Amino acid sequence: MLSIVTPGQGSQTSGMYSTWITDTANKELIAKYSELIDLDLFHYGTSASQVEITATNIAQPLLTALAFMSFGRLEVNSNTNIIYSGHSVGEFSAASLAGFYTDEIAMKLVNTRGKAMAAAAASNSATGMSAVLGGDKAEVIKHIEQFDLVPANVNSNGQIVASGLLANLEKLSENPPVSTKVRKLEVAGAFHSQFMKSAESELEKEFAQVEVTNSKSNFISNKDGQTIKDSSDLKNRLITQITSPVRWDLCQAKMIELGVTGMLELAPAGVLTGIAKREMPGVELFAIKSPEDIPGAQAFIDKHAKITR
Template sequence: MIVIACPGQGSQTPGFLTEWLSDPADRAFLEEVSQNIGVDLIEHGTISDAETIRDTAIAQPLIVAASLLAWRALARRTDLSAAAVAGHSVGEFGAAAIAGVFSEHDALSLVATRGAAMAQAATEAATSMAAVVGGVEDQVLEAIESFGLTPANRNGGGQIVAAGAEEAIAKLVAEPPRGARVIQLQVAGAFHTDYMASAIPTLQEAASLVTVNDPARVLWTNADGSRITKGTEFRDLLITQVSNPVRWDSCMQSFTEAGITGFIELLPGGALSGIAKRGMRGVPSVAIKTPADLDAAVELITSANE
């Protein structure tokens, strides 16, 4: 089984969409999405600086649109009918579109609403996030909690992301757990914690207006790594996900139990494939960062289907 993953916020870098605009179909897709949601994704994916695309209201639709663009490009090259899918944090909206739970238009419209609501919630307090890499898991969790922080993303592969007050994050960076290093993330708030609770009603109202279908392919949730069979369940989990921890470690355990044979991370790839190499040793992986990476993804899919 090939698992295709949609990355979450923090995976964007300045200019990462530049090489994707030579294909008229890809440019047209981004132009249409930009018009629909009122965010110029082509500008932000090509010329905007790091601080601009750090803005949650921009970053979230930019990342999800990029993942769907890469999915479309990959689907033009190979048969993806047997691929399973999952997303990390906001990437779950991309996964929802790929699985057919939402249309692409509805998924991106909801992401734009989510991003704006979470950006507003982030202004209510000075908060941030930091990745803790390495160390002993129990000791890392104890250290995170000792600073009054939340383990917002338990990513597996030796990485846990802490979230909470900026002052507490600074202390964690200055005093890392034994055997670990702490890297502050380029995000605008403490996502997947109670600090984001005020964004939920806005997203809930928007989600109530879209058509929801049961997934047409294997789909897992960040909530606990379980497989989702009801579209309405996934919709509801996407709403509460805003203020609840991401359990990517549980997702990877589920991938392993399902017999994963390859892992492909969609644009803007890198972080999840790195975690997969540590957390699912021996499983071949491909991170799609540029159009040139599509060839390696096709080869992996072809090998798995033989």
């Protein structure tokens, strides 16, 4: 069984579109997306600095478009043995691939989401995020909450991200959980916390204007690692995800439970397959980092999509 996953913020790198848009179809796709959301994706994907593309309102549509570019080069049949999932903003492209809505709708949603989260961060400037590396998962989460912080991302046993006020993050850094290191993240605000509440409202308005249908494919949700196919359930989960923890640990656990034998990470790949190396032993991994990886990715799909539990 195959899982296809899409990465979240932090995966973007300067110039990451350069090798992809030499393909005419990809170039036309980016031109369409740029016009659709009124954002020059060519500039941000080829010549913008790393600092520029770190801004959440830029990073989110930039990453989503690249996921679609890389997927578009592959031949994937509507196969019930394929599971889709994404990390944070990656859920939006993954949900499109699973059949809940079109790629154009996904681009509109993430554009609204990115702008709204940037605005929420600007109005709560004394907030941020820190990664807690190592330690026991349950103990780390308990320790984080003692400082009035929330576990925004629970990626694995040794990688949890805390979100909240900068003052509280500083206290966490000065008093880290046992056997851990705390590293401040260069982000604009406290994502996946109540400081993003205003962004939740904006995304809800955008969802009210687009068509979302039930999916026939399996989609694993960041909220609790459960598979969902109902459109109303999906909308609620994607809206509230902005203020809720990303439970990637539970997503990986569900993949293992369902009998996944291979995980394919769409471009710009590396982060999720890196986590999976530690958390999903025995599962074969493939990361699409450039167009040169497409033939290998196709063979990987053909191999694992045919395997049933």
